[in-house]
Amino acid sequence: MARTEIMKKSCRRRLAGVALLVLVLLAGAGPSWADYAYYYPRFAASDSRGELVGLALTNTAAAAAEVEIVINDQYGVTRAVESWALPAYGQKAAVIGGDLDEITGSFQVVSNQPLTGLCFLFAEAMTVMYDVPGTQIPKNRLDIPHVAQDDMWGMRLMLSNPGNQPLTATLTYRDQAGIDAGHSHSVGLAAGGSAVFDLGEVIGTWGLAGMTGGSLQLSADQSGIVAFSTYDDLKNGGSFYAGLPAFDSSLDVDNFTPSRAQYAVVSCAAPDYGSGAHALIEVAKPRAFQQNLLPTISDIRMAADGAYFYRIECFNGDNVTKFAAADPATPLWQYSTLDPNEAGSSNPQSMIFVPATASASAKAYIPRYGSTKMWVVDPQATEEAEFKIGEIDLGAYADSDGLPEMSKGVVVGDKLFLILGRLDADNGFVPTNTPYLVVIDTATDTEIDTQSGGPEGLHGIPLPIKNPLKIVYNAAAGKIFVQGVGRYASSWSGTPAEYSGGIVAVDPATYQVEMVVDDGDDANHPYGNIRNVAVVSATRGYFVSYVSWGNTALYGFNPSSGAVDAAPLAAFPGGTNIMDLGVDAQGLLWVCSNSNAGGTLTIINPADDSVDQIQALTLNPQGIAFGTW
Missing domain, CATH: 2.60.290.11 (TM1070-like)
Structure with a gap:
């Protein structure tokens, strides 16, 4: 055994x-x-x-x-x-x-x-x-009543942030007389994240060899934390003895919100695309939902970060509106995505969030499809003048139309991976140029040279698929997955489909790219164009097979091996119009599908591909994002 x-x-x-x-x-x-x-x-x-x-x-x-x-x-x-x-x-x-x-x-x-x-x-x-x-009420101040870090004892601290916002926790030492000795250490915790560190390593940065007696105070800059300390009995071979920190009841966090409760926010459009709105659905059953919220144009995208979500009005909308998930029909603010001197449409496509660290506040990136410059913004800004805090010029990737066509991205660690589609907008957005993933250092907002050896001497990662539309990161697989559609056939112009897309995996550490699912060629394209992708685990993912407008199917595949199921899912064998896929915190797949009579959200259990729930919507769901409250 x-x-x-x-x-x-x-x-x-x-x-x-x-x-x-x-x-x-x-x-x-x-x-x-x-x-x-x-x-x-x-x-x-x-x-x-x-x-x-x-x-x-x-x-x-x-x-x-x-x-x-x-x-x-x-x-x-x-x-x-x-x-x-x-x-x-x-x-x-x-x-x-x-x-x-x-x-x-x-x-x-x-x-x-x-x-x-x-x-x-x-x-x-x-x-x-x-x-x-277990701890039921996290606090933003905790006291650890005893310190023992020397040749006889080793001390380790465990911290977690159960809240839905990133925070910074600061450790301060007081001696036995209660005097602040001037020693402190800070650590950033992601929303729902945690950290473990040895006190010996920390006090080494203070220039001390040991520390016995006194206490430690842990404080969080927002929300609440949970902490636990262990004591390693070095003199007797390293047995552990546990010590529980005392809670400071004078600093209760009344508005603490656990990260467990999740919601989905969905962009919707009328069947004729004459108008749009958004919907909010609770992820946990019975999945209460609200729809047709604050009607607007149909060209909208949704992004979510913790208890807040953002509605992005794209072409000729050129703005971002912030909402609290607890009140999803009431805007908190709406800010423009155009500089005062800019003409035309910036066409913002998404918001990609970077959590706060010990040395930097939270921020977000807004890729602007109609510009060479991506914005860096402060999502917590309360005045429009404070919203834009920087920009990143990606003009080096512009093709003959003068634009790099930036769209979507993911943050992995301290790097942003951003899609640059590089379509030829002057000739009908044809995929004639090599697309790239550009990699940005989120600490400095500067491009990283991936040394990937692209054909044009650019710093980014060249992609072997054309017209990339979707990017997701799966921690279990340790890979970024990018889907490209190639080119759809056009009944209006008579242009045939181009099968130059598929799904690739990108290693976020080495930048190596490998083809996972190829969409084929003119002679053999068993899935048609590949329209969308979602990755549930290292061994289970899904993609949308596009044959023609209104005729799509849903296939399962193995993201590690690239093996594709022999047949599409029974729930989506073909003849439906699937627009987007998403995965919730429980690992369930959410499928957005459209029809002339209204749309549906279908929730699939990847364990057996069974349908967990079907939710009808009066408008057609176009895209989905998840947040926590």
Whole structure:
């Protein structure tokens, strides 16, 4: 039997006999579909390091409890969701995240009944175990009552940010007399993200060899955090002893919002494209929705960041409107995407968000299809004069029409990967030029030379597919996926389709590009043009097969191997008009499809490609984005 399986079975046996000693936590704010939420600052799964996580929960209510365990990686990306059912007064203990490996992060437990609970962190092939209780109310100030970092003791701190906004946590040391010794350390946490650091490494930056006695104060610049400290008994071979930080009740965060509750915001258009609006749908069942919100033009895109979403009016709209998800029909502001001296349409296409760090505030990028300059903006700006904070000139990629046709992008770590389609707008937007992914350092807003050896001596990554439209990043696969459509056939002009598209994978570290799904050639193109893509996991993704206007199908494929299912999904075998795909935090696929009578949102479970729900809309959904509140 493999060593990992022995460890997991041993862990399960030990967990089965654990008695829970933690008192019931007081009820607090939780996700919109649950009454109770509990936060744990540490999750670690590693076969190589012998790390496992166990969880024991007891339902203290006289009614059955529905429980979900949401595991995030250190960047705040949800990597697994597990469901437990606990009978009245029932108990369960088990390993969680058993299918994950080489993942560090945090997790939370949400339930419709009050629970008691304890997390068990196993390390070093189960020779070490320490216990972490859940926290129900994160705070923006925590006190760790004892410091021990010297030749005899090693101290480690675990932090998590369960909120829906990035934050900076600052650690300050006070000596035994309560005096601020002038030593501090800051760390940035993504929304839903976490961090772990050894105090020994931190105090080394303070010029100290050791520190015994005194206390540590943790403060967050917004929302609330959860923290836990461990003490490594170096003199006795490294056994762990856990210490729980004291909460400072004078600094409760009344408006804390957990990151678990997710919503979808959808851009919609009338069947004749004479008008448009947006819709908001709660991701958790029963999926309450609001539609036909604040009607406008049909050429709109949606972007979401935490509890706020943004409606982008594109060609000749040239503006961005901010909304709170809690009040999705009421604009907070609307700002132009044109400089005062600009003529024509800037044609903004998207907003790509960069979370705050310890040294920089949050910001966003707005690719402008009708310009050579991408804007850098402050989404928190309360005055239009404060909205634009910079720009990035991408004119080096302009083709004969004078524009690089920038559209969509993703942020991976500290890099922005942005699509430059480089279509020939003077001749009907034909894909005659090599498209690129340009890579931007988000700390400096400057282009990175990827040294990819493009044919034109440019710094970006040349793409082997034409007319790229969609870009997504999947953390489990560790790759960026870009879909290109080639060129649609035109019944109006008689131009045939061009099969120069497909799906490629890009390594965000090495910039290597590999073809995953090729759309074929004039003689053999089994999927027609490939219109859209979504990646659920390292082994499951979906793309839209386009045959003609109003005639699309949905295929599953393996993003790692490139293998495509032999037949399209039963729910979308052909004859429908699929416009966009999206993946929610639970790993479900959302399909936007159109018709002359109105559209539908169809939610697919990738486990078996079954239909989870169909939601009819009066307008046709064009695109989808997800946020949290």
